Amino acid sequence: NTVETTGFKASQQFKSTNYQNVYNDIAQLIRDNEEHDDYIGCGPVLLRLAWHASGQFDVSQNVRGGAYNGTLRFDKELNDPSNAGLGYAYNLLKPIYKKYSDQLSHGDLFTLAGVVAVQEMGGPKIPWRYGRVDGDIETMPENGRLPDANGDxxxxxxxxxxxxxxxxxxxxxxxxxxxxxxxxxxxxxxxxxxxxxxxxxxxxxxxxxxxxxxxxxxxxxxxxxxxxxxxxxxxxxxxxxxxxxxxxxxxxxxxxxxxxxxxVFSSAFSKLIENGIYFEKSTPILYFKTLDEQDL
Ligand code: HIF
Missing domain, CATH: 1.10.420.10 (Peroxidase, domain 2)
Known part of the structure; x- marks a missing residue:
């Protein structure tokens, strides 16, 4: 995972993973937890997790703060006051990470969960690519880079x-x-x-x-x-x-x-979760079917 001027290079190490299967497991998780938050379900909090895993990015620093290193898994980042409530979402995803741990990175899991959430809640298809690689604690950005809701x-x-x-x-x-x-x-x-x-x-x-x-x-x-x-x-x-x-x-x-x-949402969200990552042309752009579309 060399840092290029255009960002971290996407890895091909898990290219043989069947990401539609991972999608389906996350989608099933959403179905199984429909009672969460007075029957809102866990789609919204998974979407928020995906964006907070990506939203510390700073284009002027490029290589730090995007979803690539999957650092939202570290306690210090999860305990950023801006991430309050996301520990629940991370814990939900842990069994899926365990199931695929030798075939999946945290950054890919977090961002894919956002794609699943949007699509299963009836939103647009979001193109997605794999290749994020777990970084060590040194790659974790400082807390406090997520937005202030009081802003104009x-x-x-x-x-x-x-x-x-x-x-x-x-x-x-x-x-x-x-x-x-x-x-x-x-x-x-x-x-x-x-x-x-x-x-x-x-x-x-x-x-x-x-x-x-x-x-x-x-x-x-x-x-x-x-x-x-x-x-x-x-x-x-x-x-x-x-x-x-x-x-x-x-x-x-x-x-x-x-x-x-x-x-516009689909292309902007796709960009948000890929910020700071450099993909080789050969990396396929994946589109996933919803559970409904698969009659599941
Ligand atoms: Fe949110 N957002 N967001 N947000 N957000 C909250 C909840 C959700 C901002 C603030 C908040 C985005 C941008 C911004 C979701 C998704 C996205 C909450 C409440 C706050 C305060 C958290 C809580 O109390 O549990 C600000 C200031 C943003 C920049 C303007 C994104 C575009 C809208 C990037 C985005 O996708 C989702 C989903 C939730 C709901 C979480 C839930 O648990 O229901």
């Missing part, structure tokens, strides 16, 4: 620029992942879901941003969040998407056109 539009744009997203459209599409799951006071100091369909990947987040009546309130942890009268919420960094003219135009487009959202 300027902060959000700058943060995603650090992740090498230069187009507002990609940033807005990514944040549409907040259609699923919820915030938990004990994890983040925010509370509530973003909408009604908390385990279905849709464009509801964008429709709610535009159509609901939001009130800025102080929650029980003393943090400011936007609430509506149906019990939904928005983080300040979510609301930033309708407070900035350029962001808002894109929100309007995605609220009207779910397919447009899916297309």
């Amino acid at each position: 539009a300027g902060y959000v744009r700058k943060f995603f620029k650090r992740l090498d997203f230069l187009k507002d459209e990609e940033t807005v599409a990514l944040i549409g992942a907040h259609c699923v799951g919820k915030t938990h006071l004990k994890n983040s100091g925010f509370e509530g879901p973003w909408g009604a369909a908390t385990n279905m990947f849709t464009n509801e987040f964008f429709r709610n941003l535009l159509n609901e009546k939001w009130n800025l309130e102080t929650n029980d942890a003393g943090n400011k969040q936007y609430n509506n009268d149906k019990g939904y919420m928005m983080l300040p960094s979510d609301m930033a998407l309708v407070q900035d003219g350029s962001f808002k135009k894109i929100v309007q487009k995605f609220a009207e056109d779910e397919q447009a959202f899916f297309t």
Whole structure:
């Protein structure tokens, strides 16, 4: 795993692994844990795990902080306050890692889990490639590089620029992942879901941003969040998407056109989980079938 100017080189060592089988085992895990978090299920928290395993990336440093080294498996990174609640998701995946440990890296497992979560919740197909290699503890980035939910539009744009997203459209599409799951006071100091369909990947987040009546309130942890009268919420960094003219135009487009959202989300999420990795042309781009598509 030499570091090239373009990032860590993807390894071919596990090229014979049947990754659709790994996909299926993770998807079955989601089916078996549907009662998690008052029947939201564990799709959202696995998606969050995949992004936090990737989201410490800094394009100006390139080689550090992406998903390549799989360092979210280390206690120190799991104990980053930004990762509160992800220990549960990591523990869920441990039996799958055990089953495939001689055929699979942690970085590949974490990122594949995000792909599974999006697809099994009804979202777009996400192209995925293998080749991340477990790095030792020295490759773990410093804690504190994940985003602050109190940020405004300027902060959000700058943060995603650090992740090498230069187009507002990609940033807005990514944040549409907040259609699923919820915030938990004990994890983040925010509370509530973003909408009604908390385990279905849709464009509801964008429709709610535009159509609901939001009130800025102080929650029980003393943090400011936007609430509506149906019990939904928005983080300040979510609301930033309708407070900035350029962001808002894109929100309007995605609220009207779910397919447009899916297309941009798929390519942006794929980029997010591959940041800092250099793939040889021969590495195949894999697309996975959902359990439903396999009649499983
Ligand atoms: Fe989230 N996000 N996220 N997020 N996130 C939370 C939960 C989820 C931000 C903050 C939070 C992305 C970007 C940002 C998911 C997926 C993605 C929570 C609540 C906070 C505070 C955690 C808790 O209390 O349990 C910020 C500031 C982001 C940058 C603007 C990504 C694009 C949207 C990259 C992304 O994919 C998911 C899924 C959850 C729900 C987890 C759950 O347990 O339900």
